[in-house]
Ligand code: SF4
């Protein structure tokens with residue numbers, strides 16, 4: 001029988017939201033998943049009962065090759081500040097920067113996963129002028145090369161796998177772990193930013209319940225409106241790589257379904273878009289963030305046509321907080 005794969009989960013500069021999201025893993029639940037995937041959880045800050053001293057012993061055992069580390073997961077950004085010392089985040093009771101622990105452990109780990117946009121690219125932790133000098137594990141924003149060099153690859157030729165998202169969907173983590181545990185993940189399964197393509201080849205726009213409004217450019221004008229939020233309220237769903245509206249959250253949710261515009265949280269540097277998240281930046285009335293693959297002239301032409309053809313029902317409901325004009329019942333007699 002194959003040995004179980006050992007997994008260690010550490011946290012640094014983040015909010016813990018990716019762990020909280022992971023705990024919502026369902027069908028199967030997390031413990032059943034680990035068993036089925038053949039994964040042994042060595043330590044997780046929210047799930048393990050063992051104390052800090054046990055963790056430090058475990059880390060030394062890994063570094064001394066007494067315990068093999070198959071999968072290292074980091075949640076939260078790597079903290080390099082102040083002035084490159086890493087002293088803003090010491091691992092408790094060790095007097096050593098977490099960054100230095102991560103460096104040593106990454107040399108022992110057979111696979112490395114950055115869980116969430118902080119660990120992947122710096123994320124929210126790197127926002128606001130980046131006072132903590134945060135970076136991802138292998139990317140700093142869009143630039144490859146951070147704690148680990150741009151050309152880092154494991155023995156199977158895999159770089160750090162960036163499960164970007166803020167937070168990550170639990171299914172993105174469990175699907176990645178499952179594929180890794182079965183040695184079924186290769187470079188061709190990752191995109192340019194080393195995100196698993198099973199979710200990043202999708203757009204958040206796919207499956208959005210506001211798609212009918214989008215088609216006719218029947219736009220919401222304020223947050224509670226039902227219309228499409230691309231034109232005025234900052235929605236980036238047409239450019240955001242994720243399957244949030246086809247692989248729902250907690251069984252039925254997504255940002256869009258909750259009434260929130262997509263802020264493209266799976267992208268590097270999403271935290272500093274250069275404009276207010278909930279207002280669409282425009283030049284001469286045209287949104288600057290156009291749908292992926294769509295030339296500007298086409299968008300302008302199609303928008304004008306769509307607006308001219310907008311059914312009254314959609315025009316009305318786009319600026320209401322619930323459906324006031326229902327679809328007409330087709331009263332035509334059957335032939
Ligand atoms: S990616 Fe987002 S949810 Fe995850 S730790 Fe960072 S800030 Fe929190």
Ligand code: SF4
Pocket residue numbers: 204205206208209210211214227228229230235236237238256262
């Ligand atoms: S609200 Fe956003 S995701 Fe939904 S249809 Fe409009 S652009 Fe697409």
